[in-house]
Amino acid sequence: MNFDQGVHDERDLLSRMTETMACRGPDASGTWTDVHVALGHRRLSVIDIEGGRQPMAAEEGGRSLACLTYSGEVYNFRELRKELISRGHRFRTRSDTEVVLRGHLEWGEGLVDRLNGMFAYAVWDAVHQELLLVRDRMGIKPLYYFPLDDGVVFGSEPKAILPHPNVPRRIGEDGLREVLEMVKTPGQAVFSGMSEVRPGEIVRVRRGGLTRRTYWALEAREHGDDLDTTIATVRSLLEDVVDRQLVADVPLCSLLSGGLDSSAITALAAKGLGDTPVRSFSVDFADHGTGFRGDSIHGSPDAPFARDLVRHVGAEHSEVILNSGELADPGLRAAVVRATDLPPTYWGDMWPSLYLLFQEIRKESTVALSGESADEVFGGYPWFHTPEAVNASTFPWLASPTKALFDGQGLFEPSLLDKLDMRAFLRDSYSQAVSEAPVLPGESPLERRMRQLTYVNLTRFNQALLDRKDRMSMAVGLEVRVPFCDHRLVDYVYSVPWSMKTFDGKEKSLLRAAVADLLPDSVVKRVKSPYPTTQDPGYELALRGEMARVLEDPGSPVVPLLDTAAVRTLLESPLGDTSRKYERMGLETVLGLNSWLVSYSVALDL
Template identity: 60%
Template structure:
C-alpha cells in the first residue's frame, strides 16, 4: 500500500521552467503521506504532468520503486504512481508475457503498466484487487485516474482551470497552492450527518473519485466513466450450489490475498466474519509451510468488569477470539487499551492528521492504536470487514421497523439502539441557528432518495425482495464506504496494509443477486456465509450473534471526555467556538450523565481538533 499524488497543468511545463518551485511543491504534497509509505519516496515530472509517490513495500521489495515508467526510444511514454494490490497480477503477467511483453521487475505495478499498453482503458476490467492509481500517457497527453470497484483505496481530485491536482488523501491536495481548506454548508452537513455520498470530499472544489470509476484528464477537460457497478440479475443457482460457490470464491480470494513478501496477520474479533478469514488463512498458510497464522484483537482495560450487554452488543469479543485462535492454532495476541491511551492528546492528534475530516472519536483512536501495535509485528493484515454488507448481517436487514424506515438504516438504528438513558444526539452541542441552517434531516432525506433511485431493478421482484435489494445496495455503496475509509486511514497512518477479502467484486456481485430466502434460509443473519464455512469453525463461533466493533465501557473514559470538553468550552480561541451551543455544553458538564456527555461531546471535540489541525475555513 502506498500514497500517491501529483497534478497535470496543461498551461505549464512541470519538467522545466521554474522546476525548483514545482519540485518543492510536489515534494511537499508527497511528504504529507509519508505515513502511508514509510519505506521510500519518489518524484517524477515531465511535460505538463508531475507525479509523487510514497511506498510501503509489500511485493517485490527491491524492484517495485515508483513512480514507475515505460520508456520507448529513450523517452518516458507511460508513467504511473500506484497504490494497492492487484491479486491476479501473476496470471496477467503470464498472459502479457505470452503476448510479447518483457518485464524488469516482479511487481504488480509493472503488470498494470503493461496491461494498459496492451488493452488500453479496458484493462480495468481485468484487474482483481484494491487500488487507486494515476497513469500519465505522454503519447496522448492524458492522465488516467482509476479507483477499484468497491472503493477500498481512496483517491481525491481537485479540478483546476488547466488540469487537475490529485492525491490519496485531501491533505496532499491541500498542500498544493491551487487548493484551500474551505468547507461550505454541503461539506459540513455531510460531515455531521453520517451520510457518505459517493463523490463528495468535504472540501469545496474537491471530489472523491467514485468506486468503480475512472477519470480522464485531457487538454479539452475532465470526463468520468463508470466501469463497474452493481447490477440486478437473475440468480442461476439453487441453494446447495450457491453455498458451494460462495465457499469456492472464499477459498480463492483468501489464497490470493495471502500473497506477500512481508509478515502477514489477521484481525480477529471472534465474530463469524473475522473467524472465517483467520481459519482460512490458517489452513492455507499451513499448507504452504508459512504457518501458524498470527492474529490480533483489540480489548480494553476493565472491559469484562464494566461490560453491560445491550441490544446492539450482547457479548464480549475476547472469549470468542481466544476460542477461535485455539481452534486453528493461531499465534494470537490481544492489544489492551486503557482510558489513558484513548485520551492521550498525541494519539488524538495522530488520528486527526490521518482522518482529514472529523471522525468517530474513541472508535477511531482504538483502531489506530490496534494497528499501531500490529505494525510492530506485521506489515499486512487481513480483515473481516464488509461481510455484514455483503451477506446481510446488520440488524436493519432483519428488523421490520428498520426495514420500513425511509432513511439510511444505520441512522435509524442509531436512534433506536440509543434508547435507555442517553438523551443527546450528535448535534446536541451545536448552536441552534447552525442546526437550523444545516437542516440535517432535510439533507439526509434528499441523499436517501438519490441513493434509492440508483438501485437496479429486477423485473418480477416482490416488494419485500425489492426492499432488501435496496437495503443491500445502500450498504454496499454508502455504509461500507464509511467503514472502509476509516480502516484505510487508521491503518495507513502507521504504514499497515489492511486487505478486505469480502470486498472481492466476484463475491459481491454473486451474493448481491442471491435471493433473500437464500441469504436467510436458516432464519439467521449471514446464512450463506455460515453454511459455506461451518466446517472451519467451532459451533460457539459459527452460532455467535452479530456484535459490532467494540468500544470501551470504562466510565472513566466518559469522564475524560467531560474534562476535555470543559477545557474546550473555556477556551476563547477555539476555532469551533462559533459553531457551539455553549449553554447546552455548560449544562451538560454539570448535570448530564457520562454517556450523554460522551455521545455529543466527542462530535464537538472532533470538530475542534479538525479545524485546528487543518486551518479550516467554514463558509456557510
C-alpha cells in the first residue's frame, strides 16, 4: 500500500508476494488493485467453495466501496448474514467472507465486536481511504506488517512481506532474544522493523500514518455463579462452540491424543454430528507402545487412552505412526523453517512431528478440531500446581522443574548471552506481562497470583502454541480450529476463582466436571500428559551427526555464535547420558537457527 505513489506498476511484485502464501491457500489465487492499494490472496476453500473467492470487492454504481482479503473462519456468519439482509444488504454468495465484507460496510471497524471466530483480515475502505488490519481476539490467525514512509506492507506470514525491496532481512538483539528464549512478546515479529498485529487489535493505516487500537482484552469480573451453575455454563458454552465449528463444506476431523482436552472436543463433536461418526487422528512413534518410558513430564503413552475414547464414542479413527529417524532429516527441518519463517528452536522434535502428522491428516481432511489451549484456560499445566513455579519471579514454564524443557541456550557462547543480557530480557518481559494482567480488588493473594499466571499463560505461552499449530497445519493446507479459544469461553472462565477451578484438588477441575459424562472413566481420571516426543536415541544420534557437519563447515553462519568447546563435549559424551537428558534441545536450537540463517539469508546486527 502506497499513498504517495500508485501501485499499478507493482503487479509483478504483488504476484510474487501472493504466491508465497500458496501453502496456506492451495485452492485458488487472486489479486486486486486500486490507485493506492494492491491486495493478494491465496485461498483454502472451506465454506462456499465456488463463491468465496478473494480478494472480494463491494461496488455501487460502478464505484468501489471496499475490498477484503481474509483468512480464517467466522462461526456466527449465518446470524450476521440474516441481520445484514434485514438491513438491506444483498448477497451473491454463501461465504462468511462476504458477510465480513458487508459487515464492514454496515458497521465499519465496529464489526469486530460482533465476530465470533478465528480470523485475520485486511480491508481497504475506498470511501474513507484507509486500510484496516484486524486480528482475532486470541491471536489464532497470524497477521504481520512492515510500515513504510508512505504506507505499509502486510501479509499472513513474514514470507509474504520479505520479497518487498524495502523490507530488510535483518535481525537485531531484540529479535535474537525472542529466538533463544521461550517467550513470545505480543507484537514482536523477530525481523527488524516488522511487527505482528496483536491479538484483539486493529491497525489503521491512513495517509497521515499508522495507528493501533485494542478492541478486546481479558477482563476480571466478579463471578456470581455457584459451582453447579459454573459447570453447567462451561458445558453449555462448549456445546455451542463445537457445534458452530463443525460447519464446513469439506471433510472435517478431530485431533485426538487421549487426554482430557482432545477427548472432550472429540466427544462433543461426535455428539454434534449425531448419526455421522466423527473422524479422528492420533500420533505416536514406532515402538512407543512397547518401549515407552514414563518421566515427570510424560507420565503415560497416549494410544491406550485414545483407543478407549474411540470405542466410547464410535469414532472412525486412524493412528499416524511416525518413524523417529525421519524427524532429524535436514530436508524436513528445511520444510519446517519455510513454514515458520523463523528458526524452530524451543519445542524440539514437536515441530517436525506436527508437520508430518498434519501432512498425513490432510490426505483425508481439510479441517481439524484441536484441544489446544484448554490448559491455559482451565489451569492444566504442572506449573499451575507447583509452588516453586507459582511463586517464581519469572515465567512459570521457565521455573524449575520445567525450565529444562525450553532451554536451548547451553551451546551458545556465554559472552553472546551476556551481551544479550537474557536475564534482564526475561525480567522485563515477565514484568510487562504481569503488569497487564487484570485483577479484582480485594481478592486474596493466592487468587490474585493465579489470575496473573493465567493471564501470562494465555497471552505469552499460548501465543507460541497457536503459532506453532497454525504454521505447521497451514503449511500443508490443513485448517485447525481451536474451540477452547472461543472468546466467550475464555472470558467467562478467566473470571472464575481459582478455588472453583480446582474444587476437587485436580487440574482442570471445571472442564473435567463439565464433560465427564461424555468420556470413558480412564480418560476422566488421566493425569495431564503433553504432546508426545520421541524417545528413540537414534534421533539424537542423527542430530549429533548433523551438528558435527555444521561445526566442520566454515561457512555455517551459526558457528560464530557457539561455544564450540561445549558443542564438542556434548558430541563426545555417551549417547543416552541421563545427566544430559535435555541437551538435545540445544542441538535442535542450534540446527534450526543455522538452517534459518542460511535459507533466509538473514543478516545479524549484533
